Amino acid sequence: MLLRKANVVDGALALLDDTGLDGLTMRKLGEALGVRAGALYRHFPSKQALLDAMAERIMASVEVTLEPGHWSEQGVALAGRLRHALLRHRDGARVVAGAYTAEAHTVLFGNTSAALLRQAGLPPRQAAWAVAAVSQYVIGHTIEEQARADLVEGGLWSKKMDAFTELSDDVALSAFDADPEERFVYGLQLFLNGIRHELSTTE
Template sequence: MLLRKANVVDGALALLDETGLDGLTMRRLGEALGVRASALYRHFSCKQALLDAMAERILESIDLTLEPGPWDERGLVLAGRLRHALLRHRDGARVVAGAYTAEAHTVLFGNTSAALLREAGLPPRQAAWAVMAVSQYVIGHTIEEQARADLVDGGSWPRRMEAFAALADDVAFSAFDADPQERFAYGLRLFLNGIRHELATPYAPQYCNGTP
């Protein structure tokens, strides 16, 4: 069988769902595909190149079609679709984190999001920064969400929560025991409120310890 690049990515995502990112190696992927690991390097020079292609495939699954409406409502839709795309694969958020690739769908998602904010009135540079900030929030939240899911599946989550509850007050405990979807929506609302503030306030560089 001729091993195509797309087949390698398909196999890598299937192995990711089975073993998680820590279990994804070129050797194990080769075994799953019935080839030597060396055959994979004809398509990907290293594991990171494969991870970049997997990240692109994950982002390719996001529907970027948006209904007309206020910018913040459409922004909520895009952020929610990004989260769901990451959740479709075990450790999907870890795969996408740090994948600074110039692949078509990776760039298209960023361009679509930034265009939404530019249309709302943010200057191009601040629109790009805002997209980066929100995307990093979505990815970071989903990394924690998927880590929690692994702990639940492994049976250690209740014990960890019991230990935490013994030391924390009810308010602190609620941050960990809350429904992930509800907590995600709240955090995203904080970001959108910040963007609304930026739209209503002329931008001025902020300095920390004398450095912009």
Template structure:
């Protein structure tokens, strides 16, 4: 039986994720792909949750690369774009990362750089946490939906689903909105939503404090 290091197991798990998707990522299949007994994986990871945490941390590697010299909101846009792009490189990447609350080195570095950007912008710590959380939710939610749509498109099921969504909408305005939304380039939708999000955050930072607003920024 080959001696595998923790990094080798994570490499194999990422490869299996790309091939089988999150639902097909099992310890049995991973052990078979690595030519080891599935129980041997527990030498490195006590349970599947710990393995998924390690995969999630691996997937965000590189998101914390040096940022361009730019205003804080442009830097956040760069970080959000990097996160989306790196998650899209791996099948179900966003599903793996969502809700893991990882404390791995790559994830901690990403969090650190986001909070450094928000601190330089002048946000109070408690508000910076909310902003970082909301930004992560936007990126993950958009990317989960984007990857699900891509899976449906690959199986030739997306066109029928979109047609059904439009046909089942009685209101012409809503039907047109649905068609325009899902016919659009996902990258353009992402950029639009990100600009709208950051516009709201800029407004909050720029507005003067009002009575009862202490601690909001």
């Protein structure tokens, strides 16, 4: 079988789902694809180059076409779609976090988000910074969410929460043990409130 770039990325994402990011190596990927690891370097000169391509594939699954509506509703939709794209693959958020890739779909997401805030009234510089802040929140939240899922699967989450309960109260515990979706939306609204404040001071 002729090994193509797309096949390598497909195999890498499948291996990621199976082993997690820490288990993804060029050697293991080569074994999964039935080739020597050296064959992979013909398409990707380094593991980081492969991770960049994986990040771009993940970002390609984020739908950026928006329904008509208020900028805040459209922003919530984009952030939610990014989170769900990251959650589709084990450690997907960690892959995207380390990429800083300038590939087409990654750039499209950033440009679409920034244009949304510029149209709402933010100056270009502040719009770009706001997009970076919100994107980093989404990625960071999802990294923690996926780490929690791994702990739950490994039977370690309840033990950690039991140990935490001994040192804290139920209110503090809820910051860790609440529904991830609910906490995500709450945190996102805090960012939106900050952007609304910025808009009120630029009018």
